[in-house]
Amino acid sequence: MSMVHFESEIEHLISKKGVHEDLPVSLLVEKSLERKEGMLTETGALQVTTGAYTGRSPKDRFIVDEPPKNHEIDWGPINQPIDADIFERLYFKVIEYLKTKDDLFVRHAYAGADSAYRLPIRVINEYAWHNLFAGQLFIQPKEEELENILPEFTVIQAPGFKADPEIDGTRSEAFVMISFAKRTILIGGTEYAGEMKKGIFSVMNGRLPDENVLPMHCSANVGEEGDVALFFGLSGTGKTTLSADEQRQLIGDDEHAWSANGVFNIEGGCYAKCIGLSKEKEPQIYDAIKFGAVLENVVLDQQTRMPNYNDNTLTENTRAAYPLTSISNTITPSIAGHPTTIIFLTADAFGVLPPISELTREQAMYHFLSGYTSKLAGTERGVTKPEATFSTCFGSPFLPLHANRYAEMLGEKIVQHDAKVFLVNTGWSGGPYGEGERIKLRYTRAMIQAALLGELNDMETNIDPTFNVSVPLHCPGVPDEVLWPRLTWTDTNAYDQKAKELANKFNENFKKFTSISPAIQGAGPNV
Incomplete structure (x- = not known):
């Protein structure tokens, strides 16, 4: 099926009544509370829970097996192939599902702080808080850029749509599908917001090497003399904690790229793991969790609404999403040598x-x-x-x-x-x-x-x-x-x-x- 057909379906969807485009933080928080998607904490952050899926679902993640990219993909248990016809049928099912919703939330953003390599994206969400999350984690265009931004990739997240594996060809009710040919990430059946962030990161990992740019899963900071440091590490190794240094400016905490010009951040925010978080050990992260931040699966005291960062009742993978501007000593734009x-x-x-x-x-x-x-x-x-x-x-x-x-x-x-x-x-x-x-x-x-x-x-x-x-x-x-x-x-x-x-x-x-x-x-x- 042609790309034109896919684009026309999207344009028809986002032109319907009840579509909210590029809402500011305050209105997205209001919408989230009005729709009972979450609650405000004592610090002003929006607390949400994600149900059965409190982390990524790697076994439900697929890459569409189609040209021109399929000959380059490292197929296997991580990059699982799925037929293009399965993706297309599910895509149109999700579109029809979203057409029945009274409200939809659309956001335009960038992945990549360096304008020479950035990817313009469009995010379409069933939930207001997911759109707030996207606004905090991706790079926000300037007001004058919004009028002319042409998305090169679209992310659609419809957690209320549950797939039927026997009919839809998925492994479970949840699915994350990346189509490089149709320039679309399709997410359904899961409320975990991190699937959007990591989906776009996977896209950048597939695209940037073609431009001789190395994408990296790392944090980065820069010293007073312009000396740049990278911190690679898996979850629990201290990547976010150790890169947040009061003596150095933070470039970003998770996703970067290294080009002929230097290092640039792929994101516009941070997605910090906050189990055991304390002001004494990680003051920058602790203080960043304020109005506009999203707290995922953090348990609150029901009387005071204070977050209990030591409570792992819902998951060990409690998270805080906030913009880089919430960290006092960040470098703007997120580009260094x-x-x-x-x-x-x-x-x-x-x-x-x-x-x-x-x-x-x-x-x-x-x-x-x-x-x-x-x-x-x-x-x-x-x-x-x-x-x-x-x-x-x-x-x-x-x-x-x-x-x-x-x-x-x-x-x-x-x-x-x-x-x-x-x-x-x-x-x-x-x-x-x-x-x-x-x-x-x-x-x-x-x-x-x-x-x-x-x-x-x-x-x-x-x-x-x-x-x-x-x-x-x-x-x-x-x-x-x-x-x-x-x-x-x-x-x-x-x-x-x-x-x-x-x-x-x-x-x-x-x-x-x-x-x-x-x-x-x-x-x-x-x-």
Whole structure:
């Protein structure tokens, strides 16, 4: 079916009565309250719950198998193919469903702060609070731009539409489908707003490499001298926390791209995990949760309406969405120069990785492709003890193309701009999870500060015999013994055994990268 037909259906839908376009924050909050979609907290944020789906639903995510992009997609359990005819039938069903609604909410925005690479998008929502979320997370056009913005991608989220797997060809009632040919993301059956954000990120990961731009799942900040730092890491490693530094300006907390001009943010806001949030530990995030912010699945005190950030009754994955302007020391626009320091964050629950180590280019590509961290007990159903998990390029759920393409681009940019790369373990020391202790946040901050200031460049180092990485013998603000985890274990034989166990997991995981150069394959742990 032609793109013209798809566009005409959209235009017909958004021209109907009851469609609200580009409403300001205040009106979207009013609409949300009027429609009983959520409630105001004592801090002024809008609190909502998302029902059965409190996180992304990766098994219900599909990419439409159609030219011209299908020959480039890394098909498999993450990028699941779905036939174009299934997508088209479901698309028109969702459109007909939305036509029955008295109210619809439409927003025009951008993905990408650099005008040379930005993607104009249109977001169509059944719920007002979803449109508020989109307004906070994507980049808002200037008033004069709204009249002329021509969307190149459309996001449609209809949580009230439940698919019938037997009829619609889906796995469940929920579905997230990305069509590069029809330039559409179709979301139904789930109220989780993060599907919109990550859907567009997946689109950018599919498009930007064609323009020789590296998309990255990382946070970024910049120092007074213009020195840019990137922080890669999976959920729970401290990516958002560690990039929010009062001494540096925040570029963004989650999605960036590295072009010939430097780094730019893909988003206009932050989507911070807020379980256990406190003003003492994360003051910038805590203070950003005010009027206009959206709190997902955070439990409130019913009398005071104060959020209880320690309550995980609904989910561990409680979230706060707010614009970058809610952080006091952000850079506007969210564009900076080329990175001089790259941090790979991992939360090692086995307690054996050094808290900080410097990587060679080959080691950087090895660990980038590995994307290691630990999945902790209680975070997912069936997980009863820490499990090593590997997410390629620290973001495999959002990478449509083959991993080698992203890794090669990173390797080229590291060399071109002489960037220092560090592997930082924010996990455990003195023993594994349950026996040892999590590395103190103040130590991690001190190590990162030393890396950013270049204080580790001339520091004496030794090579870790198991993980083959260069570890500093000293670091300002950190006891020497903390830098070498083996010294923090009372039973060194137990440490050796656990380190060998993790090294084997690294090497077993890396076997899937068959077309990687021997130099990179040999940059991993020693077994």
